[in-house]
Amino acid sequence: MGARRVRKYLRQGFAMLKGMAVTFRYLFRPPITVMYPEQKRPAVQPRFKGRHWLTLYEDTMERCVGCELCVIVCPSQAIYVKAAENTPEHQVSKGERYAEDFQINELRCIFCGLCEEACPTGAIVLGREYELAGYTRESMIYTKPMLTEPYPGASGRDPKREV
Amino acid sequence: MNDQSRVTLTIDGTPITVPKGTTLYQAAKRSGIEIPIFCYHDRMPPLGACRMCLVKVEKMAKLQTSCTLEALEGMVVDTTTPEVKSGQEAILEFLLINHPLDCPICDKGGECPLQDQTFKFGPGRSRFVEAKRDFAKPVSLGPVLVLDRERCILCWRCVRFGEIVAGDDALKGFERGFHSEINTPFTLPVRSKFIGNTIGICPVGALTAKSYRFIARPWDNQPVQSTCTLCGVGCAVEFDVRGGKITRTRPYEDPAVNDVWLCDLGFFGHTFVHHEGRLRRPLVRREGGFAETTWDDALALIASRLERSSGPRVAMLGGARLTNEDGYVATRFFRSVVRTPHLDHRVDALARGPDLRMSWGMTTAIEDLARADCLLLVGCDITETYPVIWLRMKQAVDRGAALITVGTRSLEIKPSVRWQFLHRRTHGAEVMRALGESVRGSPPRGTVEDIDREVIAAAAAALGAASRPVVMVGREAMDAPDGWEILLAAGEICRKIGVALNVMRGKGNAYGASLAGILPDAAPGGRPLEEAAAELRNLWGEVNEGSGMTAPEIIEAAAAGGLDVLYVAGADPANDVPDRERWRAARARVPFVVVHDAFLSETAQSADVVLPALVAAEKDGTVLSIEGRVRRVRAAAQGPGEARADGTIFAALAARLGKTMGYSSWEEIFNEMRELIPGLALDGRMVSRHPPMDAAPDMGRAWIQDAQGYPFALILGDVLFDRGALMARSPTIADLAGEPWALIHPDDAATLGTVEGDSVVLSSRRGSVAVRARFSASIRPGEVYLPRGYDAAPANRLVDAREPLTYVQVRVLVPATT
Known part of the structure; x- marks a missing residue:
């Protein structure tokens, strides 16, 4: 057995020990994983993209004007919007146009956030909620009442922001 | 070099x-x-x-x-x-200083030249921080148009369209500089038949359509290229479809037909396709009312009735709403399966006039109209009947062509007319004969219908000297008491100047129905029956190649109890026939009436079986236009419920009667038609040849009667915007059409004591209709003009088709005071 060969085995053995050292180090630390769903983390990362919200202005007017820019930008074609005209008796959003129907297929969505980026009024936002599951496909098509935040700011976004 | x-x-x-x-x-x-x-x-x-x-x-x-x-x-x-x-x-x-940049809520967003050019050529940022111009918006300009003045960049395209292309001056520019804005003259609702085009050519979202407001984005729409079948010109259109529904109709560029334009009927008249009142399931009459049933039951019932009656005791009416292929299958069904020769699509034809003797349609190509140097319109209200053809004629007029009109009324296109010859309803032939005598002849002196014969001679000289003249005869002339003579005189003029007559008659695919053979006296392609009989037998098996009854004869035969089954497809005879009383009599004596229709029309309401049919926008196939051009229609939408194409229905019935008519596609039918009809090809032209005209039957002058108690001569005409079975269900067109109306000369109105907009009742010996009075000096005193096509005031209720001219009295409805 030549000296070169001995050096080689030593080097390989050392590398293995080095790797195992990392393993052993973590073995004695408290685990990062949590016992989901019994146990949950307090918050996700600030840039996390979860379920969609249609946000409101402070005065509860809908931000969405039904422009369908989210529809055309969506890479997975998960959004359907049907617009209608505001009337003085039925003023839903500011301006002339509002979304009469707004549906997002959360099964199709890839949570890329392009809709949020394209939205000219900051109406559609991706929220914190990540627990998106259902027993039927139909239940995963979120309709407008499901998407609209229940009160201004409920989605976690400042209702006073401009866009 | x-x-x-x-x-x-x-x-x-x-x-x-x-x-x-x-x-x-x-x-x-x-x-x-x-x-x-x-x-x-x-x-x-x-x-x-x-x-x-x-x-x-x-x-x-x-x-x-x-x-x-x-x-x-x-x-x-x-x-x-x-x-x-x-x-x-x-x-x-x-x-962009004053452009609001409200692209997200603008209907033009996504197909806006200003958006595109700014993206491509613009600076990307603006140095202006000042407040933008602020107008109240949106402004409604009539039933069709919405104006957003903030978005307008004052390019004047819409204004110039009205001045140069359409000639109706519908929109004008007002104020100066910063305050400039587009509006209608006197800020009245827009009066135009072409205003939809301004929406298309507006380079921003200043002019948008009410019917398309916020309905869809350009990227939602799936365009389907097809043909408009509402009037007969055969304009190429593009249906924009979103989620199976037509959201809007746009012109598709076709230099030979509509160029890049369309009329408002084409733009806004297709919404009836998705009307909730569309028939979805077959209806069968049971104990006085209709009951929905299955196709199996309905077809079995019809088949048993057809089986029980011998062929010639069955007749078929209608066909103008079918495609060529459906029409051909209908012809084959009735001639070879039912074996009756009684089939006719000319439901609205008059028995006494030249309607049934002429083949309808144009001999001049629409394209060539722009190069004409003299145009003679006889009893033809071109903008009300075939509006897009007028745009071509306008081009000719702008190049110096002389436009001569002969008729009872002053037309909308009057500003472009060089010689307008008005005559009493009963005296058109005299004016036409005077015109004919003066074409390459010595004009006698004197006057005709208060028109100096020298003026007629001047018009005749222009006609005689023209190198590319065009002569058009319309329905109003053909239906006149002296319609035969007018037509003969027009034919004589045509012979003298060496052109063929254009018979401006027929709606929808009436020309295709003729081509397909829905005629009692011709085989497909207009060929004589004897000549085509062998070929027909070869293709179809047994064939009844006899000559049958025309539409008026069918109705008379029915009224006399000579029919067992009357089959109506793609027509509404109750409203279309010239004389409603005769239809009633016919309906009462026919034991079994079958109707194919999209809606429960007047005729369908009295039928025994009603089958839900698809409309042209839901079918693939071809139609024939007024100039004989074979045009493609493509299915833009699926039909409602269980509605089927007429051709499919006939094939299913044939199967129940033990005959096979197995066609798997429209191409197969079209190819079979090509075997029978020489020269038939997609986008080819089938120019109609008129049979030689013989002398008019002598009707004497007995019809110029002294109608006691009925002082007004009634003139009927077709209008572009009506409220018939289909258009009443296209909301924009119904809005444009308004309530039923009649034109009364202001002098007569003063005598009657009516005010414009009053409800008046027109009554003849036959019946009466209630309409709104409109005053216009475009007609003569002593005559009343009533438009057809309003189901609420059907003109045929007044007419007795045996009388050459209908006289009416006008009574003002005084509002009841309590």
């Missing part, structure tokens, strides 16, 4: 040779260089209002507008230098 009529110039370093008179913009476009434009539209002369098309021309001090500058020999033009770039950016920055 250098051709005098061509010039060579350099654009962006590339030499290009163009005909003299070409503008720089057009020259650049030909060599594939894009110059941004707003005000320039290539169907209208250049204006130079928007300054967007600036280019640098060598040796010229400033930037030049390329849409107005003519290309000259040796010019050196640059479209991309920094100077040009900064010029374009500056213009866009100016245009």
